[in-house]
Amino acid sequence: MNQVIIRTKSVSKSFILNNQEIPVLKNIDLNIQKGEFVSIMGPSGSGKSTLLYLLGGLENATKGSIEINTKNIADLNDDQQSKMRRQEIGFVFQSYNLIPNLTVEENILIPLLLEGKKKKDLEAKLNDILDIVGLSAHRNHTPKELSGGQQQRVAIARAIITDPEILFADEPIGNLDSVTGIGILELLRKINQEKKTTIVMVTHSEESTRYGTRVIRLKDGMIID
Numbered sequence: 001m002n003q004v005i006i007r008t009k010s011v012s013k014s015f016i017l018n019n020q021e022i023p024v025l026k027n028i029d030l031n032i033q034k035g036e037f038v039s040i041m042g043p044s045g046s047g048k049s050t051l052l053y054l055l056g057g058l059e060n061a062t063k064g065s066i067e068i069n070t071k072n073i074a075d076l077n078d079d080q081q082s083k084m085r086r087q088e089i090g091f092v093f094q095s096y097n098l099i100p101n102l103t104v105e106e107n108i109l110i111p112l113l114l115e116g117k118k119k120k121d122l123e124a125k126l127n128d129i130l131d132i133v134g135l136s137a138h139r140n141h142t143p144k145e146l147s148g149g150q151q152q153r154v155a156i157a158r159a160i161i162t163d164p165e166i167l168f169a170d171e172p173i174g175n176l177d178s179v180t181g182i183g184i185l186e187l188l189r190k191i192n193q194e195k196k197t198t199i200v201m202v203t204h205s206e207e208s209t210r211y212g213t214r215v216i217r218l219k220d221g222m223i224i225d
């Protein structure tokens with residue numbers, strides 16, 4: 001049976017710039033089912049990243065409601081919101097945001113170490129994730145010893161080490177050449193299929209749409225398709 005994992009109702013978002021209200025998203029109604037791999041596409045400035053940040057609780061909607069697993073984000077207090085972000089959601093960005101002086105395995109383990117888990121208890125989990133992202137041979141390298149594609153794999157591993165139900169990706173292949181980008185898209189598809197992680201990805205690349213299960217097109221802050 002299909003289960004809605006993300007539901008938005010009439011979500012709008014405006015920014016105030018020089019005392020002027022700039023509407024960026026207008027009445028977005030969206031249902032994303034558990035297990036989908038959704039690509040959000042649209043022209044520059046159409047509101048794609050803003051929508052992703054709202055869905056992930058990184059920004060607040062100006063109007064309307066956003067539910068993750070039937071919980072309205074706006075009803076959660078700060079602690080509950082950050083717990084949800086830590087446990088139910090993973091984020092990947094265009095820039096990999098790795099910690100330069102930590103090794104691959106240390107970067108990947110950060111979310112669990114911050115929760116107080118001990119590295120010695122995480123060996124099996126770490127090996128599993130390194131295997132999924134194809135970096136077992138690079139576990140002791142630091143980010144500067146890796147290619148862009150490998151660094152993005154580390155960022156993806158770090159985002160899924162907590163077994164999030166939803167992975168949000170903002171232009172994950174934006175900084176990569178097309179062959180490397182396809183490798184990342186294949187990895188995301190594998191995570192979607194094997195771990196059943198719901199994935200919502202903002203992308204400019206039409207190629208990306210072949211890897212997901214659905215494309216949502218935005219124009220001027222509205223869903224057009």
Ligand SMILES: Nc1ncnc2c1ncn2[C@@H]1O[C@H](COP(=O)(O)OP(=O)(O)OP(=O)(O)O)[C@@H](O)[C@H]1O
Nearest residue numbers: 015016017024042043044045046047048049050051
């Ligand atoms: N914090 C902010 N303050 C003011 N305006 C903002 C803010 N964040 C985004 N905007 C504006 O909202 C609009 C949509 O931005 P957004 O980044 O969501 O678009 P996008 O579709 O992801 O664009 P791109 O493909 O270029 O990344 C833009 O006009 C942008 O300038």
